[in-house]
Amino acid sequence: MLTNKRLILSHFWLAFIVFGAALVLGAWQMFERSPLNAWHFNPEFYYRSVTAHGSAMGYVFPTLIAMGFGYAITEASLEKPLVGRRWAWAGFFLVAVGAVVAMIPVSLGLASVLYTFYPPMVGNPFYYIGVVMVVVGSWIWVALMPINMAVWKRENPDKPVPLAMFANVAGSYLWGWTAVGAALEIIFQILPVALGLKSTIDAGLARVFFSWTLHAIVYFWLIPTYIAYYTILPRAIGGRLYSDAMARISFILFVVVAMPIGVHHLFADPQVGAGFKFMHSVFTGLVALPTLLTVFTICASAEIASRLRGGRGAFGWVRALPWQNPILLATALSLVMLGFGGAGGLINMSYQLDASVHNTQWITGHFHLIFGGAIVIMYFAIAYDLWPHLTGRALESFGLMRTQLWLWFTGMIVTTFPWHYVGILGMPRRMAFYDYANPAISPQAFSVSMSAVGGLMLLTSGVLFLIVLIRGQRAPASEAGAYRFSVPLHMPARIPVALNSFGLWLALMIGLTVVNYGYPIAQLMVLNETNVPAVYVGASR
Amino acid sequence: MAVETDHGIGEAVAARIERRWATLSIVIVGVLVGMATFIGIHQATMPQGRVETADPGTLHLSGEFIESNLGSAVEADGSVTVRAIGQQYSFTPQCVVVPLETPINFRATSADVVHGLLIEGTNINTMLVPGYVSVLPIRFKALGEHVMPCQEFCGIGHQGMWGKVKVVDKTEFLNRTAAKRRLTCVD
Numbered sequence A: 001m002l003t004n005k006r007l008i009l010s011h012f013w014l015a016f017i018v019f020g021a022a023l024v025l026g027a028w029q030m031f032e033r034s035p036l037n038a039w040h041f042n043p044e045f046y047y048r049s050v051t052a053h054g055s056a057m058g059y060v061f062p063t064l065i066a067m068g069f070g071y072a073i074t075e076a077s078l079e080k081p082l083v084g085r086r087w088a089w090a091g092f093f094l095v096a097v098g099a100v101v102a103m104i105p106v107s108l109g110l111a112s113v114l115y116t117f118y119p120p121m122v123g124n125p126f127y128y129i130g131v132v133m134v135v136v137g138s139w140i141w142v143a144l145m146p147i148n149m150a151v152w153k154r155e156n157p158d159k160p161v162p163l164a165m166f167a168n169v170a171g172s173y174l175w176g177w178t179a180v181g182a183a184l185e186i187i188f189q190i191l192p193v194a195l196g197l198k199s200t201i202d203a204g205l206a207r208v209f210f211s212w213t214l215h216a217i218v219y220f221w222l223i224p225t226y227i228a229y230y231t232i233l234p235r236a237i238g239g240r241l242y243s244d245a246m247a248r249i250s251f252i253l254f255v256v257v258a259m260p261i262g263v264h265h266l267f268a269d270p271q272v273g274a275g276f277k278f279m280h281s282v283f284t285g286l287v288a289l290p291t292l293l294t295v296f297t298i299c300a301s302a303e304i305a306s307r308l309r310g311g312r313g314a315f316g317w318v319r320a321l322p323w324q325n326p327i328l329l330a331t332a333l334s335l336v337m338l339g340f341g342g343a344g345g346l347i348n349m350s351y352q353l354d355a356s357v358h359n360t361q362w363i364t365g366h367f368h369l370i371f372g373g374a375i376v377i378m379y380f381a382i383a384y385d386l387w388p389h390l391t392g393r394a395l396e397s398f399g400l401m402r403t404q405l406w407l408w409f410t411g412m413i414v415t416t417f418p419w420h421y422v423g424i425l426g427m428p429r430r431m432a433f434y435d436y437a438n439p440a441i442s443p444q445a446f447s448v449s450m451s452a453v454g455g456l457m458l459l460t461s462g463v464l465f466l467i468v469l470i471r472g473q474r475a476p477a478s479e480a481g482a483y484r485f486s487v488p489l490h491m492p493a494r495i496p497v498a499l500n501s502f503g504l505w506l507a508l509m510i511g512l513t514v515v516n517y518g519y520p521i522a523q524l525m526v527l528n529e530t531n532v533p534a535v536y537v538g539a540s541r
Numbered sequence B: 001m002a003v004e005t006d007h008g009i010g011e012a013v014a015a016r017i018e019r020r021w022a023t024l025s026i027v028i029v030g031v032l033v034g035m036a037t038f039i040g041i042h043q044a045t046m047p048q049g050r051v052e053t054a055d056p057g058t059l060h061l062s063g064e065f066i067e068s069n070l071g072s073a074v075e076a077d078g079s080v081t082v083r084a085i086g087q088q089y090s091f092t093p094q095c096v097v098v099p100l101e102t103p104i105n106f107r108a109t110s111a112d113v114v115h116g117l118l119i120e121g122t123n124i125n126t127m128l129v130p131g132y133v134s135v136l137p138i139r140f141k142a143l144g145e146h147v148m149p150c151q152e153f154c155g156i157g158h159q160g161m162w163g164k165v166k167v168v169d170k171t172e173f174l175n176r177t178a179a180k181r182r183l184t185c186v187d
Helices: A005-034 A043-078 A085-107 A125-155 A161-195 A203-231 A244-256 A263-264 A275-284 A286-308 A326-349 A352-355 A363-393 A398-425 A442-474 A502-527 B001-040 B169-178
Strands: B071-074 B080-087 B091-093 B095-099 B104-110 B115-118 B125-128 B132-138 B142-150 B162-168
Touching: A005 A043, A005 A085, A005 A363, A005 A442, A005 B095, A043 A085, A043 A125, A043 A161, A043 A203, A043 A363, A085 A125, A125 A161, A161 A244, A161 A502, A203 A244, A203 A263, A203 A286, A203 A326, A203 A363, A203 B125, A244 A275, A244 A286, A244 A502, A263 A275, A263 A502, A275 A286, A275 A326, A275 A502, A275 B001, A286 A326, A286 B001, A326 A352, A326 A363, A326 A398, A326 B001, A352 A398, A352 B001, A352 B115, A363 A398, A363 A442, A398 A442, A442 B125, B071 B169, B080 B095, B095 B169, B104 B125, B125 B132, B162 B169
Parallel strands: B080 B104, B095 B162
Antiparallel strands: B071 B080, B080 B091, B104 B132, B115 B125, B115 B142, B142 B162
16 A cells, blocks of 8 residues: 555655666776776766765665665555655655755865765865765654654554564664764764864774764665565565564664674774774674575575475476566575675675775675675666556566666676676775786786676666666556565464564664774774864865 | 464474574674684784874874885894885885895875775785874785785875885895885885
8 A cells, every 4th residue: 555656756766867877977987997998087087976976876876765665665564654754755855955965066076085085085065965964864764664663553552563664664773873973974073174164184083983884884775675585575476485583583683783893894994903893893794694594584485485386396496486577586686696795795804804805896896796786686676566556557578677687687797706806916996097008907907898898788787777667657557456565484473572673672783883883982082183184175275 | 273283383394494594604604703713813813903193294294204214124123114104196115125034014104195005916905094003014925026006095196196015035135224224116
């Protein structure tokens, strides 16, 4: 029962428009820095483009997907209209206006600081103000999700919260708390300098604050994907979800251990001591746990669907799966990319191995494989699954959908595998171009060209995706029926309070963050001599 | 009734298999973390132990990072200390010379924004954050030259910030230090 279709559709459309624009920039960057490009542009254009690509893909696109999908889940799973519709629209407009406010200085070259900010470099204040508006807009969603759950719980005191809603609220809490790190950095450190009220900044402290956001933000991007694995896939292929309780445990684990691990981004940094790097390394290991649990549950759910269709044998059931179904195809491809990306992540987790890949192209390859690959391909699947319910029109280009998904998968592999490889060779990240004539660098040239070809495949796939959606908007009207989520194989007779509420887990989330971040932050805050002069970029001041 | 019982058995089986997998997952993660911990302690590959600071505003005036003190120096115990600075968009010294098979203490910082350095073909990789000193114990096992790019975005000239490391024979290195207290490739 989706009543606010326009609200949800607006989120998805804006998300995919932003995604399309950022994808063009990404493909151009891949070409620009490769040996295929004989003529170099002004390198400043490259960094402008990277800033826009990162900000759009990291802050705007997944946030809008999480918000739009979150509203859809609220209405469909709780079977009642969204509470706080006006607030939701306000949040949407804040995100939209914030994105524009941030992108104007970036496109003028006044804030080429990349989406990770990098103080003491400081750009035009409107870039940061725009980003804050996007985050504040999303915080409205963060507030609305638990409110809707609470209202529903009060009306249905004896029923367990539907899994999709439970996971959705978990995602909202996770984002609400993880965004605090970057918010503190922008509001208390960068903005006063950008506005000219202060001229010095502690770059080390800023990096610690940012790491609080930078890692867990990936799990915020990931949550809609996992929700789709658990609550869309089994239904879409005519099966059952293997386990409802394990799904809840996985989402809870993300909420609890996603935050106190961010310092693994700072393994090579001088401003955090070895002890806390060790702590964060251990917790990073723990965050592999929900993913291992998820992979098992999803594969088992697929097996159930296959056996219901007559699939036999220890592995023969894989063939009996409905491979024509785009949701199944997307999930399978997503899990393959998650496998490779996750293995890479376990390598990054240990500071010994990290030393050989830190800030090389390996890292760029790693997060593109996880986010661009495993996560975004499920965003496509979510859109394909939801579209008929949002537009009231059938989405029937199944062949085109499968081509699009395969092309995205292939493109992502062709892009990221060579990227990983040149990273091991030591190729540094974030450079506008390389001197491929240098004998130390020339062995990397072929791989970089291959990545550029992969980028082009991704761009083509992105265009196909938009074509499928636009076709869907123009198809003749047809009633899609009520939007449903998958049903567990064994409906639990009762759900323990701990798996049906968040109080305990939020306390752990905040507590662990304070334990793992409190001391490094406090230590750097009392260290005044590390405030260094800001370096303004772009405009001459 | 029979269906009910089957359902109950099925549920118990499902729960048991799931518990086994969860246990296995915990063991996998435990082994990985244990390995990293063991190697970290046993082979002493822990990251920098303590936080040291250096004011970029006075780097060039006083302290260990004044220009005449940058480069490679032999210590009384036979080890070598290398001091270097990163700034937009170069390293000082731009080419670092180091001896083969010698324990080297690498100390570096930034004079302006956040930089980084990695030495290609090795596992040497660190950030340079203004205000802080990066300390790195290193050792080279082969003669030759390496490129040393800045690995962190440091502004629009970032792509041009490439240094070099030259690993030379130990006696050659010591002969050269006889003439000069602080060595770089050009001395």
